[in-house]
Structures are given as C-alpha cells and as structure tokens.
Amino acid sequence: MDFVVKLPISRGYDSILIVTDHNCMKVVILLPYKEEMGALDIAKLYLKQVFPFVGLPEWVILDQDMKFTSQIFKGICELLKVKQNISSSYHPQMDGQSEKMNQHVETAL
Numbered sequence: 001m002d003f004v005v006k007l008p009i010s011r012g013y014d015s016i017l018i019v020t021d022h023n024c025m026k027v028v029i030l031l032p033y034k035e036e037m038g039a040l041d042i043a044k045l046y047l048k049q050v051f052p053f054v055g056l057p058e059w060v061i062l063d064q065d066m067k068f069t070s071q072i073f074k075g076i077c078e079l080l081k082v083k084q085n086i087s088s089s090y091h092p093q094m095d096g097q098s099e100k101m102n103q104h105v106e107t108a109l
C-alpha cells in the first residue's frame with residue numbers, strides 16, 4: 001500500500017491510496033483518499049473497498065509513512081494476524097512493483 005499525495009482536490013479528495021496485490025491476481029486498486037485521514041480511516045477504507053476483492057493479506061509491504069507505523073495500524077495488523085514489512089528508502093527494490101505502479105498512475109494523472 002502506498003499513497004500518491006498533493007493532488008488537486010477532486011470531489012473532496014486530494015490523494016490516492018494505491019493497493020497492489022502481489023499474489024496471483026496481480027490486481028491494483030486505486031482509492032480516492034484525503035491526506036488528513038488516519039490509520040483507522042485507512043483500515044476502514046480497506047475493509048469496505050479492498051477486502052471484498054482480495055480478502056485479508058498474510059502480509060503487507062508499507063512505506064515509513066506515519067499512518068502505517070502508528071500504534072493503531074500496528075494494532076490492527078496484530079489483531080488480524082497480518083505481518084507488516086516496512087520498506088526503507090535505501091531498499092526500493094523491496095516494493096518495486098508498487099513503486100512502478102505509482103509512476104504509471106502519476107504519469108496518467
């Protein structure tokens with residue numbers, strides 16, 4: 001999961017939450033997002049818009065955004081038994097598929 005932020009406001013949203021399924025489906029889901037939304041809002045958005053299509057992941061690759069490293073998000077993942085893998089800026093190859101998709105989305109916008 002990753003964000004494309006600081007976009008022009010459209011229908012009240014200023015960002016996009018990008019969810020890339022790295023498993024057999026190889027699906028990408030783009031969701032309108034408000035940059036001020038918090039970790040609990042992300043979890044609710046996932047439950048409503050992503051879960052029906054791809055289910056609950058075994059693990060997620062996340063960047064070091066404060067929303068993903070917050071105690072709330074860590075607690076949600078712990079309760080659901082979802083492993084978190086936090087990528088670093090020094091190892092972008094860890095999340096290369098998502099980063100490539102971000103580039104495509106930004107180019108299209």
